[in-house]
Amino acid sequence: MNRRVLRIAAPVALVVLVLAGYGLYQYVIVADSPDEVTTEAALEQFAEDLEAEAVSADEMTDEVASVDESVVNETAAADESGTSSPAGVEGTWTVDDEFGDFAFENASGSFAGFRVQKELFVGGEQTAVGRSGDVTGSITIADGAVSAGEIIVDMTSLQSDISARESAIKSAVDTGTFPTASFFVGEPSALDLAALDAGETVSAGIIGELTIAGTTNTETIRAEATVVGDGVALIVGTADLTWADYGVDTPNSTAGTVQESGILEVQLVVRLG
Numbered sequence: 001m002n003r004r005v006l007r008i009a010a011p012v013a014l015v016v017l018v019l020a021g022y023g024l025y026q027y028v029i030v031a032d033s034p035d036e037v038t039t040e041a042a043l044e045q046f047a048e049d050l051e052a053e054a055v056s057a058d059e060m061t062d063e064v065a066s067v068d069e070s071v072v073n074e075t076a077a078a079d080e081s082g083t084s085s086p087a088g089v090e091g092t093w094t095v096d097d098e099f100g101d102f103a104f105e106n107a108s109g110s111f112a113g114f115r116v117q118k119e120l121f122v123g124g125e126q127t128a129v130g131r132s133g134d135v136t137g138s139i140t141i142a143d144g145a146v147s148a149g150e151i152i153v154d155m156t157s158l159q160s161d162i163s164a165r166e167s168a169i170k171s172a173v174d175t176g177t178f179p180t181a182s183f184f185v186g187e188p189s190a191l192d193l194a195a196l197d198a199g200e201t202v203s204a205g206i207i208g209e210l211t212i213a214g215t216t217n218t219e220t221i222r223a224e225a226t227v228v229g230d231g232v233a234l235i236v237g238t239a240d241l242t243w244a245d246y247g248v249d250t251p252n253s254t255a256g257t258v259q260e261s262g263i264l265e266v267q268l269v270v271r272l273g
Contacts, residue, residue: 095138233269
């Protein structure tokens with residue numbers, strides 16, 4: 001190759017490398033992550049899902065009331081006298097794993113997962129998120145408290161924004177050996193049943209046994225519950241996690257390092273009875 005060709009080829013190669021690096025940075029390193037779970041977002045998505053599914057009166061009218069503006073704004077659905085009409089909230093609420101259309105990017109239906117900060121070698125921080133829409137279980141409310149419950153998550157169906165990240169997550173929690181994670185309610189957690197009955201969002205710290213990758217620890221989930229219709233409610237919860245407590249090695253990469261702690265996220269559509 002003569003010098004003239006080399007003089008042309010070298011800048012071209014440099015441009016290709018720069019563009020390739022920029023593409024990696026844009027689509028792998030700085031890929032967008034979904035927003036954290038919140039009650040407000042869950043209520044708005046629930047209303048959108050009802051409208052999108054356009055379910056028949058025979059299937060849903062008797063079960064779910066349309067989410068009105070007062071519920072979305074987390075205010076009580078009171079009558080003219082200022083009191084609500086009790087629907088009854090004690091009993092066993094079962095996770096609905098069919099309502100909505102779970103996708104990694106939105107907050108539709110029931111799902112569980114985590115979010116963790118990643119320190120990038122180039123470009124600061126990024127939030128890495130993994131979520132599974134395969135969630136089953138139930139929560140029991142009795143004697144004014146969350147008295148029992150179990151939530152099971154299929155870890156083999158975890159999704160992320162990057163396929164390589166999905167593989168790293170599944171490898172880190174060893175889904176081949178431990179395909180599920182679970183949370184079992186330990187001790188009763190008091191609830192304001194009157195406020196819950198009235199359509200208000202009620203908070204509770206739910207203590208239980210969380211199992212990830214075959215290791216179990218006692219954790220407290222910061223939960224918010226909102227009754228959105230006759231026998232239908234939304235539960236949103238978060239908890240702080242330290243990966244080493246579950247024997248999980250943080251899946252680092254050539255792009256950066258993962259922090260040693262993260263946040264568990266849960267969003268559940270549940271039905272009474």
